[in-house]
Amino acid sequence: MNAPLSRTAPAQGAAPLITAKGITVTLGGHDVLRGVNVDVQRGEILTIVGPNGSGKSTLLRALTGAVRPSSGTVTSAKGLRLGYVPQKLAIDAALPITAARFIGLPGRVSRDEATKALARAGASGLENRQMGDMSGGQFQRVLLARALLTKPDVLLLDEATQGLDQPGSAAFYRQIEEVRETLGCAIVMVSHELHVVMAASDRVICLNGHICCEGHPETVASAPEYRALFGTGTMGALALYRHEHNHSHDPAGADACQDPACGHDHSHDHGPAHDHGPAHDHGPAHDHDHDHTHG
Ligand SMILES: Nc1ncnc2c1ncn2[C@@H]1O[C@H](COP(=O)(O)OP(=O)(O)OP(=O)(O)O)[C@@H](O)[C@H]1O
Numbered sequence: 001m002n003a004p005l006s007r008t009a010p011a012q013g014a015a016p017l018i019t020a021k022g023i024t025v026t027l028g029g030h031d032v033l034r035g036v037n038v039d040v041q042r043g044e045i046l047t048i049v050g051p052n053g054s055g056k057s058t059l060l061r062a063l064t065g066a067v068r069p070s071s072g073t074v075t076s077a078k079g080l081r082l083g084y085v086p087q088k089l090a091i092d093a094a095l096p097i098t099a100a101r102f103i104g105l106p107g108r109v110s111r112d113e114a115t116k117a118l119a120r121a122g123a124s125g126l127e128n129r130q131m132g133d134m135s136g137g138q139f140q141r142v143l144l145a146r147a148l149l150t151k152p153d154v155l156l157l158d159e160a161t162q163g164l165d166q167p168g169s170a171a172f173y174r175q176i177e178e179v180r181e182t183l184g185c186a187i188v189m190v191s192h193e194l195h196v197v198m199a200a201s202d203r204v205i206c207l208n209g210h211i212c213c214e215g216h217p218e219t220v221a222s223a224p225e226y227r228a229l230f231g232t233g234t235m236g237a238l239a240l241y242r243h244e245h246n247h248s249h250d251p252a253g254a255d256a257c258q259d260p261a262c263g264h265d266h267s268h269d270h271g272p273a274h275d276h277g278p279a280h281d282h283g284p285a286h287d288h289d290h291d292h293t294h295g
Contacts, residue, residue, distance in 0.1 A: 097130065
């Protein structure tokens with residue numbers, strides 16, 4: 001299920017489900033996004049990575065139409081159905097509501113539909129469980145089940161595994177791949193966990209207000225250029241992807257990117273061998289065969 005070659009092939013060449021062309025989004029007087037171009041193809045898993053405040057959530061919201069660009073356009077295929085899994089959702093733990101009832105809100109959903117959606121989200125058997133009693137992973141799966149009720153053409157996830165541990169995140173993303181296999185929907189996800197989502201992604205976009213770089217993760221995994229794209233921006237996660245170690249990673253420079261327009265410090269060592277000293281191997285990242293879209 002997790003093997004790249006067994007993936008449902010994204011519908012290359014078909015009309016995109018969502019097209020953002022040269023969008024600039026201005027919030028609070030600042031250009032949060034500048035001249036961003038994104039196509040979402042049917043059946044693909046597209047991951048958006050980038051440092052805190054780089055506009056990932058804003059881009060997701062612009063793609064859904066929840067945020068209007070100040071320039072550029074976002075167009076969607078006619079009748080497009082969207083599903084959305086938020087970063088987190090606060091539910092009063094004291095509120096007595098079962099998973100089956102929760103995913104049925106606000107509309108009416110039959111017990112059968114709720115059960116099927118929970119099964120697709122890998123949350124079978126949780127129908128009668130109180131939402132307040134769920135583990136973080138179970139809770140996110142119920143949110144996923146809720147998003148799947150609309151049978152979305154595009155499922156959007158905004159750091160849906162925040163708060164989960166690594167095995168929990170990895171299991172969640174495997175579930176996402178399964179959802180894609182079953183429903184054939186496109187998936188657009190924001191994640192900080194590049195090491196975890198890498199295996200599940202067809203394409204990765206590195207965002208920092210503009211698109212720094214984008215590409216196919218498998219193609220670029222062996223390319224030397226990709227190693228320089230993220231400094232310690234994954235908090236060492238890329239190194240962890242390759243092998244376990246327990247030294248600390250400096251979260252500073254979280255937005256290191258090879259693109260000089262990003263303005264990051266690239267003076268640290270990106271040598272091919274992983275070094276357990278302060279200079280880290282930056283592991284898999286992205287393709288430099290891309291269009292730069294600087295605003
Ligand atoms: N409604 C708003 N008004 C003003 N500024 C906003 C608004 N929403 C977001 N911003 C600003 O836009 C920038 C991008 O925010 P966004 O949430 O899109 O980033 P992000 O990459 O998703 O960040 P994070 O990784 O921290 O979730 C931030 O500087 C944020 O403060």
